Amino acid sequence: MIKEALEYLVNMGNVTHEVDGWTYSTKQLHRVEWPTAKALEVYSLSGLVEYVKSKFDTNEKLMIHVVSPTEVRCFSALNSDCNRDHYVEAKAMLPDFSFGWWYDPEEFNIKLQSCFVENEDRNKMLKIVGNIKEEVVKTVGDDGVSQTVVAKTGVATVENVKVPNPVKLKPYRTFVDIAQPESEFIFRMKNGPLCALFEADGGAWKLEAMGDIQEYLENQLQQEIEEGKIVIIA
Structure with a gap:
């Protein structure tokens, strides 16, 4: 009795028609799928x-x-x-850092120290950015690459300093469990003064990072893999 009642409720309002040998239903049916776990x-x-x-x-x-x-x-x-x-x-x-975004020297200085692994080029940039004296940024040469800025170079010395370009840096861009990939960046400055970094390796660092992640997991799960x-x- 209960089974018949449930079947009636399930099929209530469902009407089928035969047209040219094909069976059509007035209600769309959906198959109940096997439940899956959420990550x-x-x-x-x-x-x-x-x-x-x-x-x-x-x-x-x-x-x-x-x-x-x-x-x-x-x-x-x-x-x-x-x-x-x-x-x-x-x-x-x-950490929060936007490549291609222009930062003022103070904020850029903080970002370099908090969002990048220490290396030689990062230290060079910190020295220049932390000692800028005027708002004028000069472009030298005819290739649009080299730049100079007015910065302190001693206790009381102010002179033109060449901006390093391109620079090799290690921003935090992947899991801290592995070494951060080093890649090249274009370091530019403009009047304000403002500073920005632009990625210059075509995304090759992503393949390197993914390979390092795979190697880390293979080392940590060697027994399970075997x-x-x-x-x-x-």
Whole structure:
């Protein structure tokens, strides 16, 4: 009795018609798909590794996909509905710096120290930006590349100083679990004075970072890979 009542409620209002040998319904039907897991979000590669090693939610074979320098996903094989369980997703937490944006010297100085790994070119730029004395930025040469600015070069000495260009820097652009890729940037200044950095490697650093992420995960999950429990792609 109950079964018949439920079937009646499910089919209530559903009318079918036969037209030229084809059956048509007045109600669209949707197949109920198998439920899938929603990814747990972590913010480091080590957090992703710890989750995978714990086997907290599953003991099945998993794939880890290095999607980008800032995102890594871990998921299962396809189920009968051709969907996947997404178990964990790592997203890098990055400092706020905009390439191609013009900053005043004080803000640019702070950004260089807080958003970039220390190296020789970063220190050169800090020395110049921190000692600018006038608002005039001069372009020298006919190639549009070289620049000079008026800056302090000693206790009481002020003279034209050449701006280094291009510069090799290591901004924080990927997970802190791995070394930050070094790449070339165009360092420009203009009246104000204002400072800006422009990326100049065509995005090659992204491939380097993704390769380093894959290598890190392979080292940390070597046993699971050898046991056939984990597959890592980038």
